[in-house]
Amino acid sequence: MKRFQFQLEKLLRYHQQRQKQAELLLSHAAREQESARATVRELERQIELACRLPERVGRSIEPALREQSLRHAQQLSETLPGAQDNLKAAERRFREAQSQHTAVTQQVEALCHLRSQRWQEHLDEAARQQQIELDDVVMKQWSRRALTADATLTESESTVVIEGQRP
Helix, strand or coil: CCCCCCHHHHHHHHHHHHHHHHHHHHHHHHHHHHHHHHHHHHHHHHHHHHCCCCCCCCCCCCCCHHHHHHHHHHHHHHHHHHHHHHHHHHHHCCCCCCCHHHHHHHHHHHHHHHHHHHHHHHHHHHHHHHHHEEEEHHHHHHHHHHHHHHHHHHHHHHHHHHHCCCC
């Protein structure tokens, strides 16, 4: 039986390696996206906290404290658009990584499917060859038995004929 050999094995391994790289890239992009999202949420939370002045009923707020809170809120508000831009960029990179991962995964699946088909064809061919060999063995055995039976039968007939010729 001939050994199975998939002609595109090197290509399959190359794409499997690319798939692993794409998985790592996707994982990194997902972490980066989550980090950017957490940064935006944290900035929004801090802005909300800075806007809440520590007012108490019946007490006035010191102007310096009010000014400091407003300045802090302003700084955070100026930082927020940059963080949102970073989030958009991280989301774009995640989508690109996801798209690349999907494409490479489809290529790997297609090659694996093709390899599986070729393997099944190899098994079918091996089974067919084995059946041919088995049929040959059976036919040879049958032919030998038939020749032996014919030879035995011919000897018996000649004996009968010879015996039948006696007066």
